[in-house]
Amino acid sequence: MATSQCPDRGGLQHDGAFQPGHDISDLIHHPTYSWHLIGWLVSLVCVAVVWIVTVVIIIRHVRHYWNPDTQRHKLRVLLYPPVYSTLAWFAYLRYDYSTTIMFFATVFEAFAVFNLYKCLQAYLQPFRDEAGDVKEPITTKVMYIYKLHVKSKWGMHYRIINDILVYQFPIWSVLDAFMSIFAELKGRYCEGSYSFKGAYVYLTIINFCSLSLILTALFAYLAVYHDEWRRGKISAHGMFWCVKGPIMFIFYFGEILLTILSTANVIQGTDGSHSADGIAWPAAAVKNGLYVIVVCGTMLVDVFLMARYFGPREDIKQHDSKLEGTKLSPWRALYDAYIAYIPEFFFGLLCCGYDSYKLAKKRVELRRRKKQEKQQTNVSMRQIS
Incomplete structure (x- = not known):
């Protein structure tokens, strides 16, 4: 966490003497002096609601597991809001260990992005099979601003380039978390500080x-x-x-904006005189508490959107209309969705690397052919002249 100096003494724990009180009776006797308790309980309520809604959606999925190709990815994405918000809530309790705690949250964030993309690919696969080897060029506008031309939207070139641009984010997210912990151990992380003596500012730029x-x-x-x-x-x-x-909102408002406010001394620490337990809160702890509230509030909204777009309603309707397919049992559905998860993730990354090698080899071959054709054309022109 942010400290007054950069670099600092190092280690995964900073300001170890700081231990906030959580005596619920203070809310009754000193309500205006217990804002950290209010924030802590509000975050806890958000986390509880997120878990309840998520479990209900997961139960509905495993009871109607007709389309494993897409539903396995939906079930994995559904864990993103509850796990991320829960870990953030623990970071509220022990802000001095938040870098280590949020490492695991970052891992789940990376997996959620990976499975979002895999889910969209699974939905697109029937159209890809239908197109076959057809080269279908397309020109479109991205966000109504940037004009994009793709020579073949079903071709290997666009697919692999897109895979690389998507997979770089989960790969970097995991690496970023490890580097954050390593820099924290060495006292070179300096979270919440835009000092170029610490790793935080560089990692933030790369994250952006x-x-x-x-x-x-x-x-x-x-x-x-x-x-x-x-x-x-x-x-x-x-x-x-x-x-x-949620990733964009938490990054831009929970990290960048709060860090700017902390750097500008808008977010300040307390001396304990206005706290029911008399404990002084460092500015970094105040910033961390606000960050956790942003995370938990964002995930509370997101889980209801997940119920709409990642729920099993469309899969049930699709099966009822076709009246075909084999439904997996709930236990087999859970195994397919979660137990087989990690091997599939690394297999996908390896395939992306292999496909990238094939693409590079193909591009070298195309350049060689063009060069030969150009040389043959020049020889033919000289013979004619």
Whole structure:
């Protein structure tokens, strides 16, 4: 967490003597002196509601598990709001260990992005099979601003380039979390400080670039396959905002804005004179508490959007209309969705790397052919002349 000096003494714990009180009776006897308790309880209520809604959606999914290709990814994405908000709430209790705690939250965030993309790919696969080897060029506008031309939207070139731009975000998110912990151990992290002596400012800049890349890639992806989403009645945009919306809001308002306010001394610490337990709160702890409230409030809104766009309603309707398919049992559904998760994640990353190698090899071969054709053309022109 942020400290008064950068670099600092290092270690995963800072300001170890700080231990906020959580005596609920203070809310009754000293309500105006217990704002940290109010924030703590508000966050707890948000987390509880998020878990209840998520569990209900998951139970409905496993009871109607007709489409494993898409439902397995939906079930994995559904864990994002409750797990992320729960870990953030624990960081409220022990802000001095928040970097370590939020490492696990970052991992779940990365997995949610990965499974959002895999879910959209699964929805798109029937259209890809239908197109086959057809080269279908398309020109579209991304967010009504940038004009994008793709020579073949079903070709390997666009698919692999898009995979790279999307997968870089979860890969970087995990690496960022490890580097944050390592820098914290060495006293070089300096969270909440835009001092260039600490790693926090550099990681924030890279995070901003990584987030911008994946947003551009996904916006383009939604635009390029707009007709397919419409034909299949797929709520691709709604699914996109369920995952990327909270990430963007938390990053821009929970991290960047709060850090700016803290740097500008708008967010300040307390000396304990206006606290029921008499404990002084460092500015970093106040900022962390506000950050957790932002996270929990955002996830509370997001889980209800998840119920709409990642719920099983469309899968049930699709099965009832076709009256075909095999439903997995609830236990097999849970195994398919969660137990087989990690191997599939790393397999997807390995496939992306292999596909990138094939694309690079193909581009080298194309350049070689063009060079040979150009040389043959020049020789022919000289012979004619």
